[in-house]
Amino acid sequence: METDILVVGAGVLGLSSAYYLKRGDPTRKVVVVERLSGPGQGNSAKSEGAYRNLFTGEANYLLADSSIDWFHHMQEDMGYDLKLREHGYLWLFSDEQHNTNKAALEAMGRRGARTITYDEDEIKEVIPDLMMNFEDDEEAYILGLEPIEVGVFGDKCGSLDADALVRAYEKEFLKLGGEIHYGTEATKLLHEPTEPLGIPGEPFVWQDSRIAGAETSKGKILAETVVVAAGTWACKLLDPVGFDCLLRPKKRQLFSFKDPKLTRLINTKGFSDENTLPLAVLPTAGIYLKGEATEGTIWLGCADELGRKFELEDDPQPEEEYYSNNIYHALVQYLPCFESVRPMNSWAGQYDVNSFDETPVVVPAPGLIHVGASSGSGIMKSDALGRIVDAVYEEDEYATLYGGRGFRVTDIGLKKRRVERETLVI
Amino acid sequence: METDILVVGAGVLGLSSAYYLKRGDPTRKVVVVERLSGPGQGNSAKSEGAYRNLFTGEANYLLADSSIDWFHHMQEDMGYDLKLREHGYLWLFSDEQHNTNKAALEAMGRRGARTITYDEDEIKEVIPDLMMNFEDDEEAYILGLEPIEVGVFGDKCGSLDADALVRAYEKEFLKLGGEIHYGTEATKLLHEPTEPLGIPGEPFVWQDSRIAGAETSKGKILAETVVVAAGTWACKLLDPVGFDCLLRPKKRQLFSFKDPKLTRLINTKGFSDENTLPLAVLPTAGIYLKGEATEGTIWLGCADELGRKFELEDDPQPEEEYYSNNIYHALVQYLPCFESVRPMNSWAGQYDVNSFDETPVVVPAPGLIHVGASSGSGIMKSDALGRIVDAVYEEDEYATLYGGRGFRVTDIGLKKRRVERETLVI
Numbered sequence: 085m086e087t088d089i090l091v092v093g094a095g096v097l098g099l100s101s102a103y104y105l106k107r108g109d110p111t112r113k114v115v116v117v118e119r120l121s122g123p124g125q126g127n128s129a130k131s132e133g134a135y136r137n138l139f140t141g142e143a144n145y146l147l148a149d150s151s152i153d154w155f156h157h158m159q160e161d162m163g164y165d166l167k168l169r170e171h172g173y174l175w176l177f178s179d180e181q182h183n184t185n186k187a188a189l190e191a192m193g194r195r196g197a198r199t200i201t202y203d204e205d206e207i208k209e210v211i212p213d214l215m216m217n218f219e220d221d222e223e224a225y226i227l228g229l230e231p232i233e234v235g236v237f238g239d240k241c242g243s244l245d246a247d248a249l250v251r252a253y254e255k256e257f258l259k260l261g262g263e264i265h266y267g268t269e270a271t272k273l274l275h276e277p278t279e280p281l282g283i284p285g286e287p288f289v290w291q292d293s294r295i296a297g298a299e300t301s302k303g304k305i306l307a308e309t310v311v312v313a314a315g316t317w318a319c320k321l322l323d324p325v326g327f328d329c330l331l332r333p334k335k336r337q338l339f340s341f342k343d344p345k346l347t348r349l350i351n352t353k354g355f356s357d358e359n360t361l362p363l364a365v366l367p368t369a370g371i372y373l374k375g376e377a378t379e380g381t382i383w384l385g386c387a388d389e390l391g392r393k394f395e396l397e398d399d400p401q402p403e404e405e406y407y408s409n410n411i412y413h414a415l416v417q418y419l420p421c422f423e424s425v426r427p428m429n430s431w432a433g434q435y436d437v438n439s440f441d442e443t444p445v446v447v448p449a450p451g452l453i454h455v456g457a458s459s460g461s462g463i464m465k466s467d468a469l470g471r472i473v474d475a476v477y478e479e480d481e482y483a484t485l486y487g488g489r490g491f492r493v494t495d496i497g498l499k500k501r502r503v504e505r506e507t508l509v510i
Numbered sequence: 511m512e513t514d515i516l517v518v519g520a521g522v523l524g525l526s527s528a529y530y531l532k533r534g535d536p537t538r539k540v541v542v543v544e545r546l547s548g549p550g551q552g553n554s555a556k557s558e559g560a561y562r563n564l565f566t567g568e569a570n571y572l573l574a575d576s577s578i579d580w581f582h583h584m585q586e587d588m589g590y591d592l593k594l595r596e597h598g599y600l601w602l603f604s605d606e607q608h609n610t611n612k613a614a615l616e617a618m619g620r621r622g623a624r625t626i627t628y629d630e631d632e633i634k635e636v637i638p639d640l641m642m643n644f645e646d647d648e649e650a651y652i653l654g655l656e657p658i659e660v661g662v663f664g665d666k667c668g669s670l671d672a673d674a675l676v677r678a679y680e681k682e683f684l685k686l687g688g689e690i691h692y693g694t695e696a697t698k699l700l701h702e703p704t705e706p707l708g709i710p711g712e713p714f715v716w717q718d719s720r721i722a723g724a725e726t727s728k729g730k731i732l733a734e735t736v737v738v739a740a741g742t743w744a745c746k747l748l749d750p751v752g753f754d755c756l757l758r759p760k761k762r763q764l765f766s767f768k769d770p771k772l773t774r775l776i777n778t779k780g781f782s783d784e785n786t787l788p789l790a791v792l793p794t795a796g797i798y799l800k801g802e803a804t805e806g807t808i809w810l811g812c813a814d815e816l817g818r819k820f821e822l823e824d825d826p827q828p829e830e831e832y833y834s835n836n837i838y839h840a841l842v843q844y845l846p847c848f849e850s851v852r853p854m855n856s857w858a859g860q861y862d863v864n865s866f867d868e869t870p871v872v873v874p875a876p877g878l879i880h881v882g883a884s885s886g887s888g889i890m891k892s893d894a895l896g897r898i899v900d901a902v903y904e905e906d907e908y909a910t911l912y913g914g915r916g917f918r919v920t921d922i923g924l925k926k927r928r929v930e931r932e933t934l935v936i
Binding site (some may be wrong): 226227228229275279281284285287288289290291292293322323324325326327328330332334368369370371386388389390391392393394395405409410411413414437439440449450498499500501503505 | 652653654655701705707710711713714715716717718719748749750751752753754756758760794795796797812814815816817818819820821831835836837839840863865866875876924925926927929931
């Protein structure tokens with residue numbers, strides 16, 4: 085088979101890229117291959133679908149903020165039910181943490197993110213279940229838990245249905261005449277001379293060479309450009325051609341809870357019209373949880389760092405013990421309503437971690453565009469990243485993000501990358 | 511066993527770090543473990559031992575320039591025969607390449623690197639074997655070879671005996687009372703709570719934790735700090751604890767030649783007192799070669815990028831075909847004296863490539879310092895990196911490089927990294 089553009093991966097980044105590439109010029113042939121049987125069945129489906137525009141780096145802010153606006157447009161104007169729930173984000177800090185993060189919070193404000201600061205009493209009032217300090221609590225003291233003294237709430241933050249988003253991009257792409265082959269695994273990128281001489285052993289080191297397509301489980305596909313949007317699996321394709329995927333895979337787990345003891349917490353009022361607990365980040369251990377008022381559940385995760393291995397797993401599994409004999413010890417101190425509550429459900433996916441600056445990459449090479457390394461924020465930045473892939477393909481200097489803001493595509497490339505580390509420290 | 515500092519790896523970075531850590535305070539117990547049977551037997555031994563102070567980034571320049579001064583000090587004042595040969599570097603460019611790289615060359619000059627520019631005639635005069643352009647040569651035209659129109663020569667560049675350097679650091683370290691265990695492989699880093707509670711399952715996510723030593727093939731070694739200086743093997747230790755090694759391994763090969771046809775080339779005069787061919791970089795395909803007048807040989811390598819896989823190999827092998835049916839086609843056009851000359855010897859090692867900014871890292875985490883990702887320039891920056899490891903250990907803001915220049919250690923850390931990509935493009 086031959087195509088103008090081959091997109092590897094029908095996760096959210098692959099389908100968003102495919103959509104914008106096709107929209108850029110519907111006469112282009114754009115083919116998506118995906119090893120799984122449907123869209124977003126890799127890590128997209130395993131995401132909690134949370135989004136936020138709270139980033140200290142300008143690139144991350146623009147990518148997320150404009151994508152959030154697009155999600156609203158998709159739901160409100162294009163008729164897709166993405167189940168957008170703008171419940172907000174709530175960072176819970178000790179005074180010390182809040183001071184440490186002052187500059188980071190100010191940077192977010194400069195970008196354009198709105199935040200509201202709550203004091204201890206105000207937080208306690210809206211979330212009465214929350215234990216704020218542990219001065220007289222020997223066990224919490226032993227655990228070394230940070231007190232909650234300040235809350236910082238961001239309003240342009242929430243959750244969406246990742247599956248619905250992926251299917252919306254799929255539908256729009258197909259409407260324009262795009263082609264998707266599920267159950268088709270790209271196994272190897274083709275590395276060929278730009279101008280073949282017909283001599284065995286090509287491409288030689290002295291030849292200009294390019295990525296010219298991919299071998300797949302259903303045969304060879306020749307392409308003018310291959311877009312690798314394979315998430316954590318990207319390295320399996322890129323390592324063999326010596327192109328750095330700029331990411332490492334790390335498992336992240338989610339646990340959901342449904343229990344009468346949690347009813348008040350789930351139905352937390354006062355933060356948003358959603359009348360549910362915002363995505364709240366506890367001041368210890370990167371534990372976060374959010375309410376899902378419509379299904380009457382709490383979702384909970386933990387951003388564990390040192391000690392959580394980097395390793396590509398095809399089917400990562402949640403660890404029951406990770407909740408019951410680890411997170412739980414600290415969680416139940418902050419939220420005694422979790423006492424004896426067991427997860428109703430749990431699942432695991434993998435982050436595509438870019439440790440250098442925690443900002444996604446869209447990096448071209450001859451015949452190739454690699455999009456990914458989103459460090460777990462691929463869904464919330466998916467719309468902007470798809471537009472940037474199209475701009476890189478068109479060799480434009482700027483991509484136009486939803487809402488009209490321009491984005492210099494080299495800012496998240498490699499050679500002229502504008503490096504800004506995310507600086508919020510929890 | 512217990513120690514203050516455990517250094518994993520007795521390559522050049524491990525031994526330089528061990529030496530400066532011990533020199534910083536000889537009462538510290540510093541133990542080095544190395545899986546191989548002697549110093550520098552991993553990739554250090556497989557390096558060509560070339561060095562240069564020609565870098566566009568300030569960090570890279572300072573790391574190399576000060577290390578080169580130190581190598582002279584070791585040889586001239588400390589009595590080590592490092593076989594320093596300051597034969598220079600010679601970049602051969604087309605006019606177009608030279609123009610593209612003007613800003614990069616100016617940046618090098620601003621840093622302090624001295625360069626001399628040669629025109630076509632001057633190069634031809636000193637290297638009569640070199641074919642400069644291929645206007646009338648059909649085969650070279652088909653090969654798409656760039657003409658040689660400009661040469662840029664750097665004088666503070668040369669070669670040293672990597673094995674002698676590694677043994678010099680080893681000797682100095684042992685003199686101060688350092689301890690080295692060869693044939694001892696660190697198999698796993700110990701990740702433990704900073705303040706253990708004695709509960710099964712520690713460290714929990716809510717606990718402060720640290721690297722507390724390593725399991726080795728000869729038993730457990732507890733350490734206050736572990737310095738991972740394991741080159742391309744670092745990821746095998748760091749991935750399991752979820753700490754990004756920030757590098758990917760890529761094979762590089764060297765070929766040596768001894769043939770009467772090469773005599774004139776080997777004994778190239780006019781560039782340096784070494785009266786040999788400087789390390790000359792051809793304008794196509796990243797092929798480079800240098801003369802070794804004392805042994806009467808030419809060494810040759812190639813910095814192949816796209817198409818050369820990333821993969822950790824314990825014992826990478828040179829590929830005869832890579833020379834004879836690949837590099838050779840282009841080489842013999844530039845240097846017809848190579849006609850029918852076969853390599854006398856060949857070997858292969860691995861670069862520890864940092865694709866983000868091609869600058870080494872010295873990154874701390876609790877109980878851990880990772881030094882590496884030198885992108886093949888570990889030897890020429892080894893002295894500065896050892897000093898920086900000691901400064902990081904001492905929690906100093908600045909390291910003092912040889913010669914007295916200060917170096918802010920966070921510039922090559924992660925969180926406050928000062929990112930400057932190397933910009934010379936060949």
